Amino acid sequence: MKARNKSNKDLRLLADELVEAGLKKGADEIEVTIYDGREFEVVVRQQKIENLIEADSKYCSVQIFKDKRKACFRTSDLGWPTLYSLVEKAIIRADQTQPDELAGLPQAARYKVDELSLNLFDPSLVELKPEEKINLAKETEKIGLADRRITNSFGASFLTNKIKTILVSSNGFSGEYCQTYASLSLGLQAGRGNQLVEDYWFSSARHIKDLSSPEEIARKTVHRTVRQLNPRKIKTQTVPVIFEPMMTSWLLAFLFHCVSGQAVYQKATFLADRMGEKVGNERLRVIDDGLMPGKLGSRPFDAEGVPAQTTSVIEAGILKNFLCNTYAGRKLGLASTGNAEANGIGPNNFYIERGQTPPEEIISSTRKGLLLTRTIGHGLNPVTGDISRGAFGLWIEDGQLAFPVSEIAISGNLNEILNSVDIVGSDLDFYSQICGPTIKVAEMTVAGL
Amino acid sequence: MICARIALNFLLWVVITMNKRLMRDSVCSDPNRINSSLLKKVLMTALSRGADFADLFFEYRTSLSILMEEDTIKETDETLAMGLGIRVIKNGRTGYAYSNDLSEEKLIKAARSAAAIADQRKTQPKGFCFRPVRVKNRVARVDKLATASPLHEKLDLVRRAYQSAMNFDRAIKKVQVAYGESTQHVWILNSEGLSIKDCRPMIKLTVHSLAEKQRRRESGYYGGGGRVGLEFFRNSMTPEAIAEESAREACLLLEAIDSPAGSWPVILSPGYSGVLVHEAVGHLLEADFIRKKTSIFWDKLGQQVASGQISIYDDPTIPGFCGSYNIDDEGTRPEKTLLVDKGIIIEFLQDRLSAKSMGKKSNGHGRREDFTHWPLPRMSNTYLAPGEYSPEEIIHGVKKGFYVGHLSGGQVEDSGKFTFSVTLGFLVENGRLTRPVKQATLIGSNLDILQQVEMVGSDLGFGLPTATCSKDGQQIPVNDGCPTMKITRMTIGGQS
Numbered sequence: 007m008k009a010r011n012k013s014n015k016d017l018r019l020l021a022d023e024l025v026e027a028g029l030k031k032g033a034d035e036i037e038v039t040i041y042d043g044r045e046f047e048v049v050v051r052q053q054k055i056e057n058l059i060e061a062d063s064k065y066c067s068v069q070i071f072k073d074k075r076k077a078c079f080r081t082s083d084l085g086w087p088t089l090y091s092l093v094e095k096a097i098i099r100a101d102q103t104q105p106d107e108l109a110g111l112p113q114a115a116r117y118k119v120d121e122l123s124l125n126l127f128d129p130s131l132v133e134l135k136p137e138e139k140i141n142l143a144k145e146t147e148k149i150g151l152a153d154r155r156i157t158n159s160f161g162a163s164f165l166t167n168k169i170k171t172i173l174v175s176s177n178g179f180s181g182e183y184c185q186t187y188a189s190l191s192l193g194l195q196a197g198r199g200n201q202l203v204e205d206y207w208f209s210s211a212r213h214i215k216d217l218s219s220p221e222e223i224a225r226k227t228v229h230r231t232v233r234q235l236n237p238r239k240i241k242t243q244t245v246p247v248i249f250e251p252m253m254t255s256w257l258l259a260f261l262f263h264c265v266s267g268q269a270v271y272q273k274a275t276f277l278a279d280r281m282g283e284k285v286g287n288e289r290l291r292v293i294d295d296g297l298m299p300g301k302l303g304s305r306p307f308d309a310e311g312v313p314a315q316t317t318s319v320i321e322a323g324i325l326k327n328f329l330c331n332t333y334a335g336r337k338l339g340l341a342s343t344g345n346a347e348a349n350g351i352g353p354n355n356f357y358i359e360r361g362q363t364p365p366e367e368i369i370s371s372t373r374k375g376l377l378l379t380r381t382i383g384h385g386l387n388p389v390t391g392d393i394s395r396g397a398f399g400l401w402i403e404d405g406q407l408a409f410p411v412s413e414i415a416i417s418g419n420l421n422e423i424l425n426s427v428d429i430v431g432s433d434l435d436f437y438s439q440i441c442g443p444t445i446k447v448a449e450m451t452v453a454g455l
Numbered sequence: 456m457i458c459a460r461i462a463l464n465f466l467l468w469v470v471i472t473m474n475k476r477l478m479r480d481s482v483c484s485d486p487n488r489i490n491s492s493l494l495k496k497v498l499m500t501a502l503s504r505g506a507d508f509a510d511l512f513f514e515y516r517t518s519l520s521i522l523m524e525e526d527t528i529k530e531t532d533e534t535l536a537m538g539l540g541i542r543v544i545k546n547g548r549t550g551y552a553y554s555n556d557l558s559e560e561k562l563i564k565a566a567r568s569a570a571a572i573a574d575q576r577k578t579q580p581k582g583f584c585f586r587p588v589r590v591k592n593r594v595a596r597v598d599k600l601a602t603a604s605p606l607h608e609k610l611d612l613v614r615r616a617y618q619s620a621m622n623f624d625r626a627i628k629k630v631q632v633a634y635g636e637s638t639q640h641v642w643i644l645n646s647e648g649l650s651i652k653d654c655r656p657m658i659k660l661t662v663h664s665l666a667e668k669q670r671r672r673e674s675g676y677y678g679g680g681g682r683v684g685l686e687f688f689r690n691s692m693t694p695e696a697i698a699e700e701s702a703r704e705a706c707l708l709l710e711a712i713d714s715p716a717g718s719w720p721v722i723l724s725p726g727y728s729g730v731l732v733h734e735a736v737g738h739l740l741e742a743d744f745i746r747k748k749t750s751i752f753w754d755k756l757g758q759q760v761a762s763g764q765i766s767i768y769d770d771p772t773i774p775g776f777c778g779s780y781n782i783d784d785e786g787t788r789p790e791k792t793l794l795v796d797k798g799i800i801i802e803f804l805q806d807r808l809s810a811k812s813m814g815k816k817s818n819g820h821g822r823r824e825d826f827t828h829w830p831l832p833r834m835s836n837t838y839l840a841p842g843e844y845s846p847e848e849i850i851h852g853v854k855k856g857f858y859v860g861h862l863s864g865g866q867v868e869d870s871g872k873f874t875f876s877v878t879l880g881f882l883v884e885n886g887r888l889t890r891p892v893k894q895a896t897l898i899g900s901n902l903d904i905l906q907q908v909e910m911v912g913s914d915l916g917f918g919l920p921t922a923t924c925s926k927d928g929q930q931i932p933v934n935d936g937c938p939t940m941k942i943t944r945m946t947i948g949g950q951s
Contacts, residue, residue, distance in 0.1 A: 051747065054547075054548065055548050055572065056547075056548055056549065057548070057549045057550075057551065057829070058548075058549070058550045058551065058569075058571065058572050059550075059551045059552065059829075060551075060552050060565075060568035060569075061551075061552050061553045061554065061565065061568075061827065062554060062556070062561070062565075063538075063553070063554070063555055063827065064555060064556070065555070076529065076530040077530060077531050077532070077533075078530060078531070078532040078533070079532065079533040079534065079535070080532070080533075080534045080535070081534070081535040081536075082535065082536045082537055082538055082555040083535055083537045083555065088535065092533065092535065095533060096531075096533065099531045099533070099606060100531075102531075102606050102607060102610065103527075103528040103529075103530070103531060103610070104527045104528050106527050106529060109529075136571075158747070158748060158749055160747070160749060160869075195749055195869065195870075197870070200751060200871070200902055201870075202749075202751060202869065202870035202871075203870060204749075204868055204869060204870055242716045242717040242718075272524065272629055272631065272665070273628065273629055273665060273667070273672065274629070274663075274665060274674065276672070382866040382867075382868065382872070382873075382874050382898075383864070383865060383866045383874030383875065383876050383896050383898070384863050384864040384865070384866070384876040385863075385874075385876040385894065385895075385896045385948075387674070387878075387893075387894055389665065389672050389673060389674045390671075390672065390673065390893070390894070392893065392894040394714070394876065394894050394895055394896040394948050394949070395874070395876075395896055395948070396866070396872070396873075396874030396896055396898035396948070397898075397948075398872075412872060413872065413898050413899065413900060413946055414898065414946070414948070415716075415874070415896045415897075415898045415946060415947070415948020415949075416948060417714070417716065417894075417895075417896070417948045417949055451716050451948070451949070453716035453717055453946055453947060453948040453949060454717070454718075454946060455717070455718050455946070
């Protein structure tokens with residue numbers, strides 16, 4: 007019990023001792039995760055610092071199994087008496103629930119992914135001084151505000167995170183890794199009176215050198231904002247819809263939910279019984295990959311200590327795999343794909359493989375249609391695949407961007423959309439964990455007047 | 456810049472809460488290790504670089520959740536969150552730091568980080584004394600705190616809801632029931648000498664049902680709860696009633712047709728459609744958007760922006776509601792606030808910072824998700840006051856239209872463009888509700904739609920009691936309401 011008095015100095019030791027204490031108290035299996043993070047964020051608005059946040063935070067998350075019954079807890083108080091009493095209470099709670107034959111930890115893997123090869127940590131980001139971070143945000147906003155069409159600012163923000171993750175479980179797994187993350191973003195408004203438009207842009211990366219420059223972010227935010235000025239309304243019609251990369255990501259996030267093993271065994275996704283079937287156009291290849299060096303969704307092991315891997319989800323339009331944690335995998339008779347997250351199943355780098363066509367060519371090949379630039383609202387139903395969202399975009403006529411449109415809503419079904427992806431663009435950029443290039447969908451209903 | 460109200464769907468939980476009893480009984484964690492002399496020291500450090508104002512938000516929260524699916528109680532989960540948030544304000548700028556390590560060394564370090572927003576060299580802050588204030592409970596309707604009840608009572612509620620949904624109809628194939636409780640103890644202290652504590656309990660029971668018929672699948676959702684004790688599920692809303700509501704929605708959707716697309720006359724159902732009030736009006740009256748002049752309403756105080764039939768209130772004092780509180784997260788006692796009076800904007804939703812910049816007083820709408828966030832102007836329970844028409848009168852007058860039944864949420868941006876997502880609607884034909892309609896999005900521009908409210912009904916109702924609202928990444932519990940309303944025309948995004 008050496009760790010007790012050392013407060014939080016040796017978190018690995020604390021995790022070891024908690025596993026030991028759980029087993030001694032009667033748990034059959036126990037898994038302990040400790041997160042230790044440091045966060046910094048500055049928001050600059052109208053060239054003045056508006057907010058500045060700096061914080062250290064730690065928390066501990068534990069799963070225990072007893073007689074195939076599961077109980078969990080999570081705490082931000084890492085004092086030994088608290089942890090010990092939470093373990094005791096979890097074991098008592100487990101006794102009152104029901105056994106589930108498939109519950110339990112995974113077998114410890116026979117190999118480990120080398121943390122260093124994943125390149126998740128940038129020491130130069132950690133050394134960046136607060137003044138440098140503030141200046142990056144100031145600079146970005148300044149460039150954006152310099153454009154005369156811009157009338158207001160939501161502010162520019164720069165944030166950094168450093169997180170250490172420790173995982174120890176009674177199956178013999180013990181591991182830890184450190185990661186960094188930085189993000190620079192800007193939001194702007196244009197227009198006057200009652201005719202306002204807004205948009206934002208950002209860059210996020212694990213390494214400071216991979217972050218876009220303030221110039222690039224500002225230029226992109228200005229472009230995205232002012233291109234919406236003076237929108238028109240359009241009549242309801244069915245037309246080809248081109249998804250910008252951000253919109254493809256949004257569609258993919260919905261697809262991720264629909265291929266997650268949890269939704270599959272709950273039959274809460276329209277793809278539940280479709281394994282091995284054609285679910286999309288043959289041009290489509292969708293991959294989940296936790297092993298891409300330096301990328302935002304990479305990690306050596308998932309929340310259950312399962313090593314990261316590369317999983318082909320859709321290949322040539324055929325549904326090849328569901329993404330699983332250990333429990334969902336057992337329910338479906340599949341292996342875990344290393345997608346366990348604290349509260350279920352999450353993506354690693356989940357993306358659509360790039361195609362051949364540059365985005366400009368996709369637009370110029372479209373006689374009439376909508377370039378979808380933004381959506382708002384909810385309107386996603388994984389059970390049916392139905393999609394219905396408020397939308398913003400640019401109208402395309404004769405292969406040219408003609409005018410912005412607003413107050414429209416798009417609707418369709420993910421199943422039909424995947425099948426009617428005509429063109430996959432070449433502009434894939436890994437700016438978030440879930441990403442894809444520009445895609446063109448043969449037709450969707452665009453509702454307007 | 457964009458705010459959304461999420462009535463839930465695949466976000467299982469955002470539980471909030473706490474209680475004094477537990478604080479005393481709990482073997483684990485000793486929140487009493489933090490005392491007012493240490494907190495005073497922390498506040499003085501926060502003020503040490505010449506700040507205008509500083510406050511501390513101490514939070515100790517315990518939560519419990521239970522999940523049942525496939526005839527099995529799958530897991531129980533306990534969460535304990537404890538920490539201190541330190542905010543320093545100087546010339547309208549905010550410095551913020553938080554720590555869940557409550558050692559003096561760590562708290563002083565955090566206070567120094569927050570203090571850095573004020574850039575002066577060391578100054579001697581003005582002294583002050585804490586004047587502890589007792590909060591009178593107006594909103595928690597609790598006979599006995601749920602945390603004090605044994606686990607088996609809660610497991611029983613979950614099982615009853617599960618069975619009831621499964622037995623509702625042969626089409627129901629899967630059911631997922633979640634129970635959540637939380638008790639949040641807060642202690643707010645500031646450099647004006649305020650020292651105030653409150654205990655905020657909350658419980659909820661939610662049911663997802665999945666129906667299947669001839670290879671078609673649909674899901675339904677419903678939930679109940681609030682700042683109440685377990686007796687709520689005996690006296691106000693039984694687990695069976697919640698389950699049946701959820702299963703009924705799933706079954707109705709099996710028969711539903713695709714939504715029409717285009718511009719249609721729209722009737723909003725009472726209760727659920729409060730989302731419209733929340734999105735189209737509420738968010739844009741939050742004083743931070745006004746102060747920054749990004750909201751379309753920033754220069755419209757005293758102006759007519761809506762039909763004269765529209766009056767809108769925000770009331771954090773409704774007993775038992777999940778959006779209610781005795782004090783906001785800056786320690787201000789809230790009042791019921793009239794925001795829009797017969798179509799005219801007369802008040803904004805204020806926190807301290809925004810109110811000060813406008814030379815006003817906070818009206819108790821400074822809220823935060825937890826100690827890791829600073830407060831922002833937010834809504835609580837927002838509703839549109841009842842009008843003179845009976846709901847039948849309103850529906851009878853529509854030859855061909857769209858009736859908005861259940862909503863899963865909405866979103867708005869500062870320009871006033873907003874949407875809401877309909878999970879279940881109905882066609883209105885010759886003054887009657889006819890076929891059920893699935894999944895549709897309604898989109899509009901608020902100034903436009905507010906002028907187009909033709910009739911306001913007399914039947915005020917409130918929406919799903921388990922709703923949460925998200926703004927700048929902070930989720931908080933809210934509620935909203937409205938009576939039946941008719942809107943001349945709105946754009947519906949459907950497939951046919």
